[in-house]
Amino acid sequence: MSADGVDDSPEAEDWLPVLSFEEAFADDAKPSVSSRRKQRRAERASIRSAHERAGTRELRAVFQVLEALPAALPDLAANTRQVAGRAGGYCRDGVANTAADAEGEADETLPAPKKPKGRKHCPDVAEVDALLTQATAVLRTDCPYGALPEVFAPPEGLAILSAMIERPPKYQEKYLGQEWSILTKVSSLQEVVWALAGSPDGQEGKDIAVVDIGAGNGSLAMLAALLLGGHAVLVDHTLPPEPLRVEGRLPAEYRHRILRVTGDVGDLDAQEALEPVLAKHGLSRVVVIAKHLCGVGTDLALKLLRRWCWDGLTSGAHRAELLGAVIATCCGHKIGTEDAQVYREIHARDPYLTRITGQDGDRLETFLKICTRCVAWRTTAGASANRITDKQVRAAELFEDALQEPRSLAAASLL
């Protein structure tokens, strides 16, 4: 006997009345409308959960994005039409018409299924894989995301730094690798500085400005300036609250090595805003760093540097030299419609974008719209309880590569 008084012992079934055929199928034995509805609801719920397990919705999300790509990338158009007509099925509300569709086992020898009214194409895994492979071939870059090490630095440093720096784990994971990598790259310039100085005496970096664009509190720039023996020049359109500024936390004798320039990197004129500061402090060599400049902030920073380098980093009698630039980007998904035009203008002559879009500005904007919608899939994949699939991550990394390539080329052309 169960707690609610129902006899659920196996023998209890023996006492249920046995109905004749007529009794069982008599009109009054037909399921009521509400019980039929209940049954349909249960069936739909069970199909939905089968598709949740199979990741049908996520597969469709990546498929739709890849399917839109040929409008931006002419080289993809012909191949994609061929693949898109071959496999998959049609489904309603994210539900494929067969289990095989959801599991990616559609028979490629079958003709393409006709699209029934009101149903959406339900791609299968093989179809999405084929589109991804084609997109990868067109968007290939010299240094794809997957080939990058997680940190460009001795790995044990990460564990040590994370034990020393107190920060919520989410930020620790996001920032630490980049900070440690930037510092390692900057410290490699130290050797150049020492070699140029001939016999180092501790003063060899005193003419160096570490210009941090989008510096925020300035801690990273200060560490980089310490490594090289110079000043930190913090450029930001927003002055952080006083308690967060690095200058307020340093021992007094280091504070004079922090210089701030407040302004938007998109509007700043280096000759007007930066060079007088450098000249005043006898800083003639520049190392640029930038970390997490969202959206097109990185592109604007590159534009500023490009103009500055073309102008020769000079103003009147003051001459400056760019020693290097280390830039860690972020938040491609924040490149909105207006930003896409900025990106388009800044990278108008980029050879990579010219190759993939056929030097057509509208195609480039279409491409950016597609890419920026999905680059966050990769970061979301690290969040708890997310449903991002490996196909989405693969697409996100591909788009990230494409967004970054013109930036790498622009940065390389500075030196």
Ligand SMILES: C[S@@+](CC[C@H](N)C(=O)[O-])C[C@H]1O[C@@H](n2cnc3c(N)ncnc32)[C@H](O)[C@@H]1O
């Ligand atoms: C995400 S925070 C990163 C701060 C710091 N670089 C770090 O990694 O801790 C981005 C910083 O860039 C600044 N920033 C964003 N866009 C900018 C722009 N167009 N011009 C100047 N500063 C900008 C913001 O005010 C903010 O301090």
